Amino acid sequence: MDLPLAVGLSLGVALLGWGLRGLTPAGAGTAVLVGTGILWPTGWEGMAALGAFFFGASAISRVAPDKSVAAVDAKGHRRDPWQVLANGGSAALGALLEFLLPGSGIWIVTASLATAAADTWATSTGGWSRVAPRDVITGRPVPAGTSGGITWLGSLGALAGAASVAGAAILVHAPRVLFPAALTIGMLGMLADSVLGATLQGRFHCGACNRPTERRVHRCGQAATPVGGLAWLSNDGVNALATAGGAGLGLLAWHFFS
Numbered sequence: 001m002d003l004p005l006a007v008g009l010s011l012g013v014a015l016l017g018w019g020l021r022g023l024t025p026a027g028a029g030t031a032v033l034v035g036t037g038i039l040w041p042t043g044w045e046g047m048a049a050l051g052a053f054f055f056g057a058s059a060i061s062r063v064a065p066d067k068s069v070a071a072v073d074a075k076g077h078r079r080d081p082w083q084v085l086a087n088g089g090s091a092a093l094g095a096l097l098e099f100l101l102p103g104s105g106i107w108i109v110t111a112s113l114a115t116a117a118a119d120t121w122a123t124s125t126g127g128w129s130r131v132a133p134r135d136v137i138t139g140r141p142v143p144a145g146t147s148g149g150i151t152w153l154g155s156l157g158a159l160a161g162a163a164s165v166a167g168a169a170i171l172v173h174a175p176r177v178l179f180p181a182a183l184t185i186g187m188l189g190m191l192a193d194s195v196l197g198a199t200l201q202g203r204f205h206c207g208a209c210n211r212p213t214e215r216r217v218h219r220c221g222q223a224a225t226p227v228g229g230l231a232w233l234s235n236d237g238v239n240a241l242a243t244a245g246g247a248g249l250g251l252l253a254w255h256f257f258s
C-alpha cells in the first residue's frame with residue numbers, strides 16, 4: 001500500500017477510536033504510527049487484521065463486565081500509548097520485515113494481533129464467568145481480575161478473538177493456512193501471557209486502602225509496596241512480551257508453512 005494511503009487510513013481509524021472513546025489523545029497519536037507500520041508493508045490484508053482486532057477488542061471490552069484489575073484500578077477502557085504499543089508495537093515493527101522477506105509481513109501481523117486479541121477477549125469474556133478463575137500455574141481459585149487467573153469462558157473468548165483476526169486476514173486473500181497457524185499462535189500467546197501474569201508480573205499492595213494492585217502507585221495516589229514478581233514488569237510489559245512472542249512465532253510459521 002502507498003505510504004500516504006497507509007497514513008491516511010491509520011489516521012482515520014485512530015480518530016474514530018478517539019471519537020468512540022476507545023483511545024486517549026496520546027494513544028490515538030501512537031495508533032497512527034502503529035497503523036502506518038502495519039498497513040504500509042502489508043496493505044489491505046493487514047488492514048483487515050488490524051480492523052478486526054481494533055473494533056472487535058473495543059466492542060467486546062465495552063459490552064463485557066470487565067473485572068480486570070487494570071480496568072477496575074486505573075486506566076479504564078481508553079487505551080493509552082503504552083497499551084497501544086503493547087498490543088500493536090511488535091506487529092508494526094515485525095511487519096517492516098515484509099520489505100526484506102516478501103510474504104512474511106502478514107504472517108507476523110496476524111499472529112501478533114491474534115495474540116493481542118486472544119488476551120483482550122479472554123479478559124472481557126472471562127468477566128461473564130460465574131465460576132471464579134483459577135491460577136494458571138497452581139490451579140487454585142483466585143479473585144476475579146487476578147493476573148494469571150483463567151476461566152473456560154475466557155479461553156473460549158480468546159479462541160473467538162484470535163479467530164476474528166485470523167479470519168479477517170484470510171477473507172482478504174491471505175493464505176488459508178495462516179488461519180489455523182494464527183489461531184494456534186494466538187492461544188499459545190494468551191497462555192504465555194497468563195503464565196507471565198501469574199509469575200513474573202509485579203504485584204503490589206496499597207497499605208492505605210489495604211487492597212492488592214498491579215500498579216506501583218495506587219489510584220489513591222499512595223505508593224504501593226511490592227509484594228511479589230518483578231516490580232518493573234507491568235501488565236503492559238507482559239502483553240508486550242506475549243505479542244512479541246506471537247510475532248516471532250508468526251515469522252517461524254511463515255518460514256515453515258507458506
Ligand SMILES: [Zn+2]
Binds near residue numbers: 206207218219222
Ligand atoms: Zn490505595
